[in-house]
Amino acid sequence: MNDAVFARLASLARDFRASLRDQSPLPASNFPAGKDLRAKYDFAAAGRRSLEDIITDVSRWMESGTLQVTHPRYFGLFNPSVHESSIIADALVALYNPQVGGWSHAPAANEIEQWTLRALGSSLGWTGEFAAHFTSGGSEANHTAVLAALAARAPGYTAGGTGALPKPPRIYLSDESHHSFVKIARACGLGEQALAHAATDSSYRMRPDALLAEIERDEALGFTPLMIVATVGTTGSGAIDPIPEINEIASERNLWLHVDAAWGGSAALVQRLKRYLAGIEHADSVTWDAHKWLSVSMGAGMFFCKHRQALKSMFEIETGYVPATVEGGVDLYKESLQWSRRFIGLKLFFALAEHGMDGVGRIVERQATIADTLRARLRAAQWRVVNDSVLPLVCFTHDTIDGRSLTTQMVVDRVLARGRCWISHVTLPREEPALRACITSFDTTEADLDILLEDLRAAIAPRA
Ligand SMILES: *Cc1c(COP(=O)(O)O)cnc(C)c1O
Numbered sequence: 001m002n003d004a005v006f007a008r009l010a011s012l013a014r015d016f017r018a019s020l021r022d023q024s025p026l027p028a029s030n031f032p033a034g035k036d037l038r039a040k041y042d043f044a045a046a047g048r049r050s051l052e053d054i055i056t057d058v059s060r061w062m063e064s065g066t067l068q069v070t071h072p073r074y075f076g077l078f079n080p081s082v083h084e085s086s087i088i089a090d091a092l093v094a095l096y097n098p099q100v101g102g103w104s105h106a107p108a109a110n111e112i113e114q115w116t117l118r119a120l121g122s123s124l125g126w127t128g129e130f131a132a133h134f135t136s137g138g139s140e141a142n143h144t145a146v147l148a149a150l151a152a153r154a155p156g157y158t159a160g161g162t163g164a165l166p167k168p169p170r171i172y173l174s175d176e177s178h179h180s181f182v183k184i185a186r187a188c189g190l191g192e193q194a195l196a197h198a199a200t201d202s203s204y205r206m207r208p209d210a211l212l213a214e215i216e217r218d219e220a221l222g223f224t225p226l227m228i229v230a231t232v233g234t235t236g237s238g239a240i241d242p243i244p245e246i247n248e249i250a251s252e253r254n255l256w257l258h259v260d261a262a263w264g265g266s267a268a269l270v271q272r273l274k275r276y277l278a279g280i281e282h283a284d285s286v287t288w289d290a291h292k293w294l295s296v297s298m299g300a301g302m303f304f305c306k307h308r309q310a311l312k313s314m315f316e317i318e319t320g321y322v323p324a325t326v327e328g329g330v331d332l333y334k335e336s337l338q339w340s341r342r343f344i345g346l347k348l349f350f351a352l353a354e355h356g357m358d359g360v361g362r363i364v365e366r367q368a369t370i371a372d373t374l375r376a377r378l379r380a381a382q383w384r385v386v387n388d389s390v391l392p393l394v395c396f397t398h399d400t401i402d403g404r405s406l407t408t409q410m411v412v413d414r415v416l417a418r419g420r421c422w423i424s425h426v427t428l429p430r431e432e433p434a435l436r437a438c439i440t441s442f443d444t445t446e447a448d449l450d451i452l453l454e455d456l457r458a459a460i461a462p463r464a
Helices: 003-022 035-042 051-064 084-096 106-124 138-153 180-187 208-221 243-252 263-271 308-315 346-380 407-419 448-461
Strands: 132-135 169-174 195-198 224-231 256-259 284-287 301-305 393-397 424-426 434-438
Touching: 003 084, 003 301, 003 448, 035 051, 084 346, 106 132, 132 138, 132 448, 138 169, 138 180, 138 256, 138 284, 138 301, 138 308, 169 208, 169 424, 195 208, 208 243, 224 243, 243 256, 263 284, 263 346, 263 424, 284 308, 284 346, 301 308, 301 424, 346 393, 346 448, 407 434, 407 448
Parallel strands: 169 195, 169 224, 224 256, 256 284
Antiparallel strands: 132 301, 284 301, 393 434, 424 434
């Protein structure tokens, strides 16, 4: 291998990160270099470009043709800045390319992942036995939860599919829950009709009385209530459903309780926030993404489940070719959706090993604190905050945004046009559209908030 190529890669990683704040987070429109891509890279004539040339081209394209979600002024969806250690870990994973699906192929990688997952599981207050594995993201983890619940509570499903079930199963979630469940219900053969959305309160949290009413109505109509999904950190407004009350309803009726904490789960590592997750220790399963608020590169989701047997009923198969399970080891291909499996967990191991659990918690907390500052400064500048999340997600509007002469879309467009910040807008139940800013970078500072506030002020200023 060529020293110069690795040196180039190293300097690229260093220089890009160092210069990011001085650049725009926004991509040049429409990737004009696409023509360049097609003209230069006709694969029929492959094998003629040096790795250095290819790195130069790809980095140029990635820098001009990508929304830079690791930028400190990407006030975006839950795509984080990434620790330097993620870059190192991803490279090491490619170097060794371990097959993590079977224990006997990769005991070291499996032990590193299970050790990491044990530590995070205990931060959720999970003290007993549990199964856990890494996933591509929250969607796969949520999908796994529904499948596990079906295996455990809908006898006949694994052999006969939904057709073998005497009554159609129902899944309860709030009207602000994640849309991955729509895809999951379709993909599991349940169909969207299996989803029952309970109404939320004025803070966009699931209303336990509405949940109970849905369940009772379904029972009368001849459905089988299967599971309840409580969301910790809704995508729209950062709401946290009341897990203790929901758990009471679930345990009285023997329903599977899944907590979708894909983004908000990281609050478990923050002393002043963890009380908002109370009750998560009672869940049957939990989704928690490391590639959101734990600032590791995509895709790194986590799935925790107290019922290993349910996972085995759903995923276990016997092959004539994979080496037998090793005593004491976990063969993940027998208890998860994936077969060939990447060493997803190494980047999270690196983050925890480098900073410690407390250190990672402090990094998470800093983002929550910056969001508190943003809320205070917005209010001081006569903006109205319309969500009351304790998580770093702020939805806000202003009296001048009347939906006619000035809309939230116009404000977003004007902020983006200045090229310094990325924000978006959101429509919450029973509210007019609002602006949405999420602190997703551990590098975001008060000086970045100054820039955002300045651009917001300019966006609502009367125009000539
Ligand atoms: C992001 C998110 C998901 C989906 O996770 P992916 O990692 O994007 O697949 C599911 N639920 C919630 C609450 C989320 O925030």
